[in-house]
Amino acid sequence: MSTALAAPNPWSLVPPLGNLDAYISAVNRMPMLTLEQEQQFARQLKNDNDVDAAGKLVMSHLRLVVSVARQYLGYGLPHGDLIQxxxxxxxxAVKxxxxxxGVRLVSYALHWIKAEMHEYILKNCRMVKVATTKAQRKLFFNLRSMKQGFKSDSAAIDGDTHRDTLSAAEIDSMATQLKVKREDVIEMETRLSGGDVMLDPGPSDDGEDSFGPIAYLADTHQEPTAxxxxxxxxxxxxxxIRTALDGLDDRSRRIVEERWLKVQDDGSGGMTLHELAADYGVSAERIRQIETxxxxxxxxALTDYA
Structure with a gap:
């Protein structure tokens, strides 16, 4: 064991949480392991479950994580979260x-580091997960860089630096290089070109409610309360209504039914006050009083029934 690793404890070099720049500076000062040291600590961990040996393997490779995390800053996620x-x-990987x-830990760990970052990016770069299948994940992490390459080639040929969409030839080329279907390339391009839309935007700056897709997606007909x-x-x-009508005398019931519950053959309403007045031999005002x-x-009666 080298004196650099024996004293002082390398864990003491890591600063308190909260200062990312200080953390990056500290891990870049961590001592690197020689092949012999790496093999020794790995065997101590494997054979004796030596936690201290595992810590030294992890600490000496933290700078690798910082380096890989920089490659994924373009997805809009915090650098510190990517490092974490x-x-x-x-x-x-160490475990x-x-x-x-016969493989160095740095080569073996690279796969595990990227795998965790990829999973984090896919879950958090959008509200809705944009890549689930193996082909979609491959496209997600290659589409942007390949698209930039196509744009650079196009600019060199015809000076067009503003074209955003992929041409048919570029789609075919990308599908061939990544060994995916042409339709997968088109679908992923469509997904990445669109942004997130809030279903319920909530109140606007002026305090008024903003209408979002949730207002049109909700099926009020199946809402339990409705x-x-x-x-x-x-x-x-x-x-x-039947119970309320049963509580009326015959004349009052007929007046209500003729006025409000019956429809004529021509689609018009029921009998008028004057028609009922002529039928009963009283004034229209009397019919109105009976109706009221x-x-x-x-x-x-309806209140009691409810």
Whole structure:
């Protein structure tokens, strides 16, 4: 064991949380391991489950995580979060590393570090996950760089630096190089070219409610409260009205039914006050008074029924 690793404890070089620049500076000062040291610590971990040896393997490769994280800053996620996820991948790699395979830890850990960062990016760069299949994941992490290459080639040929869409030839070329279907390239290009849309944007700057897609996606007809209210209205319109009518005398009931519950053959409303007045041999005002009294009685009956 070298004196550089024996004293002082390398863990003491890591600054307190909260200062990313200080952390990066500290991990870049971590001592590198020679092949012999790496093999020694890896065997101590594998054979004796030596946690201190595992810590030295992790600490000496933290700079690798920082370097890889810089490559993924273009996805709009915090640098510190990318480093944190990469560190998880590094620890998984150290745990699974076999020193007898003839591979340096740096090469073995690279896969695990990128895998954790890829998973984090896919889950967090958009509200909706944009890549789930193996082909989609491959396209997600290659489409942007390949598209920039096509744009550079196009600019060199015809001076067009503003074209955003892929041409048919570029789509075919990308599908061939990445060994995916042409349709997968088109679909991923469409997904990445669109942004997230908030379903419920909430109040705007002026305090007014903003309308988002949620206002058009909600099916109010199947909303439980609406179903219960509709059922209650239907019951009231049938059984409730019938019960209220049963509480009226024959004349009052006929007046209400003829005025409000019957429809003529031509689609017009029921009998008028004057028609009913002529039928009963009284004035239209008397029919109106009987109708008003009947309506009040029915209203009370419906309230009791509800």
């Amino acid at each position: 996820e990469g560190n998880v991948g590094l620890m998984k 699974r590393f076999d020193p007898d395979q 179903l219960l209210e509709a059922r209650a209205r239907d019951t009231m319109a049938s059984d409730g 009294a009947a309506m009040k009685k029915m209203k009370k």
